[in-house]
Amino acid sequence: MLFKGGGLPHESLALQEKLFGAGPDYNFMTRIERFKNSLVRVQHFIRCCARYNLHDHADKKWFEGVAFPNEVSVLGPHSGMFIPTLKEQGSEEQIQKWVPQAEKHQIMGTYIQTELGHGTFVRGLETTATYDPKTEEFILNSPTLTSIKWWPGGLGRTCNFGIVMALLYIDGKNYGMHPFVVQLRSLKTHEPLPGLTMGDIGPKFGFDTVDNGYLQFNHFGIPRENMLMKYCQVLKNGTYTKQTRNPKFSYGAMIFVRSMVVYEVAGQGLAKACTIAIRYSAIRRQSELKKSRPEPQILDYQTQQYKLFPLLALAYAVWFTGVRMKEIYFMVNNEIKQGHTERLPELHAISSGLKAFTTSMASWGIERCRLACGGHGYSAASGLPKIYVNATGGCTYEGENTVMLLQCARFLMNIYGGVKNGRRPSGSVNYLGERISSRCTLTSEFTLKSLADAFKHRAARMIKEASERLNRLQASGNDPEDSWNLNSVVLTKAAEAHCHYYMVLVFESVVESVEDNCVKDILRQLCQLLALCGIQENSGDFIQDGFLNNDQLELVKQKQLSLLSEIRPNAVLLVDAFEFHDVQLGSILGRFDGNVYENLFKWAKKTPLNKPEDLIHRLLR
Numbered sequence: 375m376l377f378k379g380g381g382l383p384h385e386s387l388a389l390q391e392k393l394f395g396a397g398p399d400y401n402f403m404t405r406i407e408r409f410k411n412s413l414v415r416v417q418h419f420i421r422c423c424a425r426y427n428l429h430d431h432a433d434k435k436w437f438e439g440v441a442f443p444n445e446v447s448v449l450g451p452h453s454g455m456f457i458p459t460l461k462e463q464g465s466e467e468q469i470q471k472w473v474p475q476a477e478k479h480q481i482m483g484t485y486i487q488t489e490l491g492h493g494t495f496v497r498g499l500e501t502t503a504t505y506d507p508k509t510e511e512f513i514l515n516s517p518t519l520t521s522i523k524w525w526p527g528g529l530g531r532t533c534n535f536g537i538v539m540a541l542l543y544i545d546g547k548n549y550g551m552h553p554f555v556v557q558l559r560s561l562k563t564h565e566p567l568p569g570l571t572m573g574d575i576g577p578k579f580g581f582d583t584v585d586n587g588y589l590q591f592n593h594f595g596i597p598r599e600n601m602l603m604k605y606c607q608v609l610k611n612g613t614y615t616k617q618t619r620n621p622k623f624s625y626g627a628m629i630f631v632r633s634m635v636v637y638e639v640a641g642q643g644l645a646k647a648c649t650i651a652i653r654y655s656a657i658r659r660q661s662e663l664k665k666s667r668p669e670p671q672i673l674d675y676q677t678q679q680y681k682l683f684p685l686l687a688l689a690y691a692v693w694f695t696g697v698r699m700k701e702i703y704f705m706v707n708n709e710i711k712q713g714h715t716e717r718l719p720e721l722h723a724i725s726s727g728l729k730a731f732t733t734s735m736a737s738w739g740i741e742r743c744r745l746a747c748g749g750h751g752y753s754a755a756s757g758l759p760k761i762y763v764n765a766t767g768g769c770t771y772e773g774e775n776t777v778m779l780l781q782c783a784r785f786l787m788n789i790y791g792g793v794k795n796g797r798r799p800s801g802s803v804n805y806l807g808e809r810i811s812s813r814c815t816l817t818s819e820f821t822l823k824s825l826a827d828a829f830k831h832r833a834a835r836m837i838k839e840a841s842e843r844l845n846r847l848q849a850s851g852n853d854p855e856d857s858w859n860l861n862s863v864v865l866t867k868a869a870e871a872h873c874h875y876y877m878v879l880v881f882e883s884v885v886e887s888v889e890d891n892c893v894k895d896i897l898r899q900l901c902q903l904l905a906l907c908g909i910q911e912n913s914g915d916f917i918q919d920g921f922l923n924n925d926q927l928e929l930v931k932q933k934q935l936s937l938l939s940e941i942r943p944n945a946v947l948l949v950d951a952f953e954f955h956d957v958q959l960g961s962i963l964g965r966f967d968g969n970v971y972e973n974l975f976k977w978a979k980k981t982p983l984n985k986p987e988d989l990i991h992r993l994l995r
């Protein structure tokens with residue numbers, strides 16, 4: 375109940391759908407079979423949306439979690455990027471024209487930005503959209519090999535529409551990157567329209583159920599009305615007008631997805647991996663702790679607890695942070711819609727930073743969960759490989775993580791510079807305006823406040839030092855760009871420290887808000903463990919300026935170890951509380967009924983390699 379709230383009815387409805395619960399085993403399918411199976415599910419999902427009147431994005435998400443367990447479907451780019459971009463960047467007329475068709479899935483779209491030669495450096499993209507006032511069309515063209523669009527999800531085979539990000543040219547003048555609605559395939563035959571060369575980019579690390587695609591434009595004309603014109607307009611005669619708005623508004627779709635990824639990808643992925651590894655560790659017995667006694671559950675080994683409980687604490691932290699990130703996104707986006715854009719830079723910074731910080735931590739954590747399951751963790755039956763390959767994509771898409779940390783750092787440097795000039799920061803960076811105590815208040819009680827204060831101190835110090843180092847590099851003759859590059863490792867670490875503090879603070883605030891004393895106590899233990907592990911793993915950052923001394927570090931270690939035993943009795947309940955259904959976990963090791971061995975044996979017998987097969991038989995005979 376702590377988590378699911380209003381989502382349960384939709385999830386239960388989805389679980390009643392036979393097609394989602396049963397069907398062929400994903401692990402035994404080829405990539406093409408996986409893709410086809412996902413399309414069958416997409417069609418069924420669309421029928422369910424109509425049958426159950428599912429319009430709200432959040433309601434659909436509950437359904438999708440069951441329909442497409444641990445994978446992304448082509449509906450992701452459609453409902454997560456195509457529709458939001460139409461809504462955010464389109465004029466009222468354009469919204470009326472395309473959004474209802476898209477919401478009824480009469481047209482399927484994706485977000486087409488990245489090219490063969492550039493993903494990160496958006497200003498380096500090369501696709502052109504040249505306005506021709508005679509025909510009142512934009513002519514889309516891919517002038518070079520590197521300008522071929524590459525990666526968009528659903529582009530390869532599925533989508534018949536896309537929002538293409540291209541450089542707008544009028545009368546030879548480049549007006550920069552703008553979004554264009556482009557029909558890609560015939561609505562009758564589904565064939566690509568003439569002037570377009572497109573297809574799937576081939577097998578990937580994960581994302582088997584998504585046809586990430588390529589697209590080359592050969593002087594392809596689209597009507598003038600297809601440029602999304604909420605913020606900028608091109609009139610019939612080629613006059614360009616724009617509202618005096620932030621040019622980064624056209625990057626809005628990226629902010630949206632980054633804000634969602636913290637919960638949807640990092641939070642969910644790590645929570646599922648912890649559920650599997652902790653349930654399995656309660657089932658698995660191995661070796662002996664004491665002679666002539668039954669083999670213990672592996673969860674009783676302190677080293678196993680030391681591997682898994684910090685990840686459990688992290689899963690809770692990322693989950694709560696993801697929920698907070700979504701709230702902030704919708705709050706600031708509403709302000710922006712009303713013309714108040716002051717908090718856009720902060721939203722960009724915190725969504726970039728948290729997207730990077732949490733997907734990196736989750737990716738690392740999921741792999742640790744797999745290792746903690748020993749041999750069976752290496753089997754696809756554990757469900758962990760699938761969770762990993764799909765979640766780790768979040769470290770790259772929607773802004774590569776290092777680059778995102780540097781965007782966050784850029785904001786932190788701006789804010790810190792402002793503070794030095796007497797400006798007062800607010801929101802997630804208000805602590806940069808505080809006088810931060812250089813004395814560590816940690817005692818053996820480890821109150822959440824004192825732990826959060828330790829992270830505050832670390833973040834503030836690292837931001838200050840990154841800023842001072844930047845200034846020193848410039849003072850010694852480097853230009854600003856070289857100074858930035860020579861300081862970029864330090865900058866990413868400062869951004870991580872900021873995000874780490876933010877996450878601890880969110881967790882602390884959740885604990886404080888819980889009324890049930892028993893739940894509060896358990897969550898407090900998890901929050902303490904999260905913070906103490908963070909201190910120990912980054913101990914250099916805390917002792918470098920003498921903030922923490924050796925005695926305190928020893929206390930940290932002792933408390934960490936005692937928390938492992940305190941958390942042990944509740945560990946399985948704490949993962950059960952995420953309330954993932956077996957269908958969503960897709961794991962034999964993580965089954966709710968604990969019936970692991972019998973089902974592993976059944977599963978292995980079903981593997982296609984055990985079926986009679988002529989060629990294999992002939993080769994082996």
Ligand SMILES: CCCCC/C=C\C/C=C\C/C=C\C/C=C\CCCC(=O)SCCNC(=O)CCNC(=O)[C@H](O)C(C)(C)COP(=O)(O)OP(=O)(O)OC[C@H]1O[C@@H](n2cnc3c(N)ncnc32)[C@H](O)[C@@H]1OP(=O)(O)O
Nearest residue numbers: 450451454493494495496622625634635638722771772773
């Ligand atoms: C798709 C499904 C989504 C579903 C959504 C729902 C739930 C989510 C759940 C699951 C998701 C699941 C599946 C999704 C799967 C895949 C989707 C992947 C889709 C993609 O993968 S789609 C391509 C994304 N591709 C990128 O992500 C490119 C990254 N590259 C950039 O983003 C920029 O290129 C950057 C930032 C590196 C440099 O940009 P630049 O060179 O132009 O800027 P520069 O550094 O010069 O900064 C000038 C001033 O602009 C400010 N600034 C920058 N960006 C801003 C922004 N967004 N808003 C406000 N301000 C911004 C700066 O802070 C600075 O401000 P100041 O001057 O004040 O310091």
Ligand SMILES: Cc1cc2nc3c(=O)[nH]c(=O)nc-3n(C[C@H](O)[C@H](O)[C@H](O)COP(=O)(O)OP(=O)(O)OC[C@H]3O[C@@H](n4cnc5c(N)ncnc54)[C@H](O)[C@@H]3O)c2cc1C
Nearest residue numbers: 485486487488492493494525526527767771772773774776
């Ligand atoms: C699964 C998946 C789905 C995707 N879906 C879509 C989609 O639907 N639509 C779409 O348009 N795109 C999509 N993409 C593309 C994705 O957005 C880009 O791959 C991503 O933004 C990273 O850009 P890049 O590939 O150019 O990486 P690169 O920028 O080439 O990164 C390579 C390395 O260079 C480093 N680097 C690059 N620039 C800097 C810098 N300024 N400072 C320091 N280091 C730097 C990076 O840190 C990284 O280590 C998808 C990608 C994946 C993997």
